[in-house]
Structure formats: C-alpha cells, structure tokens
Amino acid sequence: MNYSEYMSDIISDIKECLNELGTQPVLFIGSGLSKRYFNAPNWIELLEQLQKECPYIPHEVGYYLQDGVSLEEVGSEYTNYYRKWAWENRDKFPNELFDASIPKSSYIKFMIASILDSITPDSIDSVQSEHHRTEIELLQEIQPHAIITTNYDLFIENIFTDYQSIIGQRILKPDTMSIGEIFKIHGSTSEFKDLVFNKEDYEIFLKKKKYLSAKLLTFFAEHPLVFIGYSANDKNIQRILSDIDEIISTDGDLIPNIYFLEYNKNITENDIPPREKVLFINNKEVRIKYIETKNFDWVYEAFSANKAWDNVHPKLLRALLARTYKLVRSDIPRRSVEVDFDIIEKAVSDEQSLPKLYGVAMLDDPSQLNLQYPYNLTQIGQQLGYSNWHSANRLIESIQRNKGINIKETDNKYHILIKTGKTEMHKYSKHTLELLDAVDKGEEYKLEL
Template sequence: MTDYDKYTEDVTDDIKTCIDAMNCQPILFVGSGLTRRYLSGPSWEELLFSLSESCPEIDKKFAYYLQRYPNLVDIGTVFSEKYNDWAWGEGEKQFPAELFGAGNSSDIYFKYAICEIFKGLLEQADNWEDREIELLRRIHPHSIITTNYDCFLEIVFPNYTPIVGQKILYANHSSIGEIFKIHGCSSDPSSIVINREDYDNFLRKKKYLSAKMLAFFAEHPLIFIGYGAEDPNIKTILSDIDEILSENGELIPNIYLLEWSAKEVTGYPRRERLISVAENKSIRIKSIVAHDYSWVYEAFGANQALENVNPKLLRALLARTYELVRSDIPKNPIQVDYTVLSNVSSSDGELAKLYGIADVSGGLDFNTNFPYTPSTLGISLGFKGWHDANKLILILKSTSGIDIKSFDNKYHCAVMNGAQIQSHRYSNLLRKLLEKIRDGDEYELDLPR
C-alpha cells in the first residue's frame, strides 16, 4: 500500500464516520473550479479578460486595468460602463431589443455578455457520461450552495430546484433538493453579482445569508469543491460562522475542503487546513488533496438513503408536513409507495390521512415536546454547536449502556422519511440530563434497560 493509498483509506473512513454520526446527507459548496474541471470554464480574471477582448470601448490592454484596479470587482464596474457605452452605440445589434427598455439597469449589457459566455460553455459540453460526474450525482446532497453563474449543476442534478440571488433570503431552509446560487445565475442576467455595486449589496445582506446557512453548516457534513484555500468566498462565509462552529480554535469536524492537485499524488498529504478569515482570526477545517476526485465523491456518496427518492417529491412532502406532527411514535418501518406520495403531496389534508397524523391544533405538539435540533441543543447547553452536546450523549451511552438516539423515547425522537431518519429532535428532559453530566452532578437515565 502506498502512502497515498493509506491517505485515501483514512480520509474515506473519516468521511463515512462523519456522515454516520450526523446521519444526514452532505451539503456541497461549489466554486468556479468545478466549472473549469468539467466545462473548461474561466477563472474570474480569465472571464474579465475575455470580455475585454469583445468590447471595442475597452481600448486598453487588460494588463492596464489589472494594474490600475487590483480588485477585480472594480474592473467589473469599469467594464459595465464600457459595455453600456458600446450597447448604446455601435454595439446595439449585439444585444436583445428588450434590454433597451425601461426598467433595465445600465450594467445589464455587461451581465448579458457574461451569461452568453456560460451558456456557450454548456452548449459545447459533451462529457456528461464522465465517471466523476456520475459519482458526483450519486452523492445525493441535501442541498448545494454555489457562487457560480453557469447552469452546470442544474444539469448534473436535474431534480434540484435553483434558488437565485435575493430569493434565497425568503426560501424555506428546512427543505431539501435545492441549488442556492448566491452570486446569481446565467439564466437571469440581472441577478449576476460582478461589479462594486453588486458586491456592496451582497455584503449588506451577507449576515442574513450566513444566518440562514448556519443550520446547514452545523448539522450536515459540508464539502467545499472548486475553491482554493485562500478563496475570498470561503473566507467571507466562514468568517461569519466560525464563532458558532469552532470553539477555542478546535478543528471543525464536519467541514471539508477538496483541494485539487495538478498531478497524481504520491505522498501522504495534509489532513487539515488553517484558513485565515480576518486579521488574527483563523479556523481549522479538514483538507482532502486529490487529482482524481472519484474516490472522494464515492466516500461522500456512501449513504444511499436518497438514491431512489425524487428531491422534488421530498420538497412537496416537507411543504405539506410543515404543520403536521405524529400523533403516535411508530416503532416499525413504514412501507412507502412513492407513487401514492406523489399524488397526495399536491392535495391539502391527504398527507395527514396517509400517515395517520394530525395538525398541531388537534394532537400532540411535537415542537413543544422535542424543541431542540442537534445544534440548538448544543447552544442551549452553552456550547458553540452540536459536537459538544453529542460528546455528552456518548458519555450517557457509555455509562448507561443505552443509546438514546437509536430509538424514540422521552429524550429523543427521530423525524422519519419512510424508513429513513430525516433528522433528530431532543426534549427538555434530555437537556436537563446533559446539564448534570456537563456539571459533573449525579444523574439517572429514566428508561428501561
């Protein structure tokens, strides 16, 4: 066994352990490197260079703009103005007539040109049967977050719903099967974030976006794909959430950065990355170094619970069950006919009949009896998140011989998706019990052995 074989084995075991412990599908956070890998897409600088070559109003060499405007956002601002001048002059025929109507911002022509580049990349792509792409698809992620403009992910995951730009702020984040396009999408030029005004608007809303993403990051395995360790997009997101996810500089155990190696790896690469997110402020996440991504995708796709389930159907079910709770805790697996579910998910009231459950107004108030998600349980105990709370649960298991998470009881209840566990919820009784364990007090688990 080579050093790298040992590395892949160790990392694969770590990924599977993380997924088993969190008992849910991973989140993918995707950057431009993925588009470059499969579509030969441009970097941000390469994109701006290409756009400079297409507009006669940009009459200086691209190096001039790099020298004068070190921040690429400011080059985007200058080019937006140049494209506007071109569109209202000799370049008018290069743009659709509707872009000249009222209601369009002056940067719409520049953004339209960007969208055309990424649409062209998709039209030229011919490697949809690539083994890596198929393995990527088999991950069946809970959701995907991306800063990319292109629609590559929509093709790889056709049953996932794209949510673009500011619409993310109003999305229901308890759902599943969505692609959050935080910097806009080539399907809607006006949504593209590319110039100074766009980024200022994005940064003003960044805190709200990060707050909505926090539950994802705290309760799911997360893998960054297509970013470098110094990518500002990673730093921007992690800088807002590190105080919740990382305590005293400890390694965040559920966040991975997939780093591309230009050549085949032969040694035993690093397993962790220290990422500086601000002055005198860094966080530690797990690193995966690979030239061939196949084995990494296979590791994250090891949990096949969602393999035969349509994410569109799951979203419909979750929407219908938002105010529904179980009137009784099932002890046996539920056999699910997905054809029936597909029909009843579009009919008000029918889903409750199918599951034998009632609205909260007429039955057991599930949210009152089991108010804590894993992350909120940890926070209620004074921790930064779920991981330290789970350590106390493991202590409880070792001392009592009972794994409270393995069945439904007065301390824990599993939210089911058919025979599969969708998530875990915990009661105030458990919180009080874990407080005693945390404080070193005597405690007793009130369950039959």
C-alpha cells in the same frame, strides 16, 4: 505512509463523519468544478474574454491589476464600457435591455450569460472526457442534502435535474425548503440581470451576507460540508468561513465537518498531503479538513456512502415540506382546515407515528425489506401449490368480498408496494402465505392490518 494510505485514512474519516452526523452532505461548489469538467473560465479569464468581446475597452485586465484595482472594480470599469458600446450598437443586444428602467450593468451581464451558456454542457453525456463523466456520476451518487454555489452557469442544474434552483435574494425568503435545492448565491445566467459581478453588486451582497450565513447555519452545524472547486485564498470562501467561525465560535479548533477538496495534478504515490488547512481570516485561525487529490472519483465515492435517498425524489421531499410549512404557518392559524390536535399530538410524540401520518413507512434497515416481504404473487401461488399468480389473487379477492378489505391497497403486515422510479412492485410476507393458505382450505381466519 504513502498516498494510498492517506486516501484510506481520508475515506475512513469521511465515513465516520457521515455516521456521526447521520445526515447527507451539503456541497459548496465553485468555478473550479466548471473549469474541470468543461473548461469554463475563472474570474480573470472571464474578464479577459469580456475585454476581447467589447472594442470599447482600452486595456486588458492586467493593466488594472498592476494598479492594485480589485477584480470587482475591473468589473465596474468594464460595465461602463459595455453600456456605451451597447447604446451605440443596439443590434448586438436584445431590445428589452434599452428600457430606461433596466440597470446599466445588464449589457455586460447579458454577454456573461451568452458566453457561459454557449459552452455549458446540457447533460453528462455532453462532457467530453470519459473519466470526467464517471466522476460526475459519482458526484450525483452523493445525493447531497443541498448545494450552494457562487457559479453563474447552469451546469449543476443540468446534472442534478431533480433539484430546485433558488437564485439570489430569494434564498432569504422563509419558504425555501432546503432539501434538494441549489442555492445560487451570486445569481444565475437564467436571470442574468441580477448577477453579482461588479463592485456595486458585491457591496449589496456583503450587506446581506450575514443574513445569508444565518439562513445556512443549519447546514454548517448539522451536515458534512464539502467545498469543491475553490481556492483556499478565495475571498468568498474566506468570508463564509469567517461567519461560520464567528457563529460557531471554534476558537481555532478544527471544524470537524467541513472538508476542503483541492486539485493537485502533480500528486504522486509517494506524496502525503496535509490533512488540515489553516486559514488566517480577520486575524483568527480557522482550521478545516483538507483533501488534496488529482482524481476526484474516490472522494465523491466516499461521500456517497450514505444512500439515504435511494428511490426517493428530492422533488417529493420538497413538496412534503412545503405543504407542511404552509399548513403550520398559515392554514391552521387561519382555521382554513379542520385539525384533530389529538392525532397530531400523538403523532409528534412518537417517532414511528409521525411518518405514518404522512403515509411514510419507516424501515431502519432497508436490507431487511426482502426478509420481511420475500415473495411476489407468483411465488405465493407456487407456495400454495398453484402454477401461477392468478389463483393467489383470487384468494385475495375472496378476502375482499368477505371482509371488505383489499390487503393490496395499503402497506401492512401482509403486503408492501415498492416504487422505483415509474416501476411498482408488490411484495408479500410469510403472513400472507399463512392467511391465503387458511382461506384456500376454508378455515376461519382473522385479518390483522
């Protein structure tokens, strides 16, 4: 076996997992992704840069690490130096940060946001490496159900522009819809004062971590979960995986839907990396699937095998869920809307009826669409012996005058409207051809919508 065969096995396993669960992947993204695509600093590098920016900090990061001080505690130490520097050099920070109600950590967090925002690409086109731009396009093609990240920077938002950011503690609110959202569990530079950065921040975060894990449990149980840009030794990841193991109770068995993607620049064609990773967390074994690679493109491509969201904007799905949630949670109990419960009961008991209630047409096999509706209106006209679409359209208008029904206004057995972005395309079935042929010949006809 060689690395090519290893890749083939991994791809087959990913596709099998996607087919088995029937859901889109959830991406768990760490700082390694930002490091890969625009050389963003990792945690130690960020602390080192913060130390260089502030003349009041007497020691480099290594000085504290030699004494066994944690990175969170170094962050707390630097926080105090930044506050002293800011109050004695107020021109270097925004005036609003000097209000008495502002947390003392706001000064160093302002600097963190400034550093990251200054180097974060605002689009794929701003990424320097052509190979990396191709990888990012393949990452987009995954069309993840949701994204979870501990990153502060806005890079993910800039490449998944239709997704909605849910920042910090707002993740715990009940009205988050989960689909098409970016859960920024450690905060964002867009709201820098709430970044999880120093020891005090992490203590608060850890108190609420179990609530966060419970909130995200459905992701872990129902979707392929892909960790990208993390080290297996990352404490944040180990804490999350520990919660998963505790909730799901794997008892050391392989968790079949969790993949850990790790970069190895030294991979060669003769290498055969391990297929699993065993982590020892809280004296327990947690086994997850492991992918080791130099190039991420083939992995992203494998996870994009299910194109469930083609031509559907995540924003639309969120709006649909949000309105349904409000309807069930508040409007109906408060009787602020009139409800026909018979219609709802029939709809929820039938897989085909509920989508129709929302105005959604179900198509089990999208490839069958052209077989069911093979014609545009010009082709219909040509099949009837005319040279263009106008004559066919006049026959449709004749039906509307006689029957009061315009077959082009809805999706039905004769017609379907396909929307691709801002483009709309009307397609017609063989039933349309038979119907318009009868109208053209002056024969009796019956509409069956």
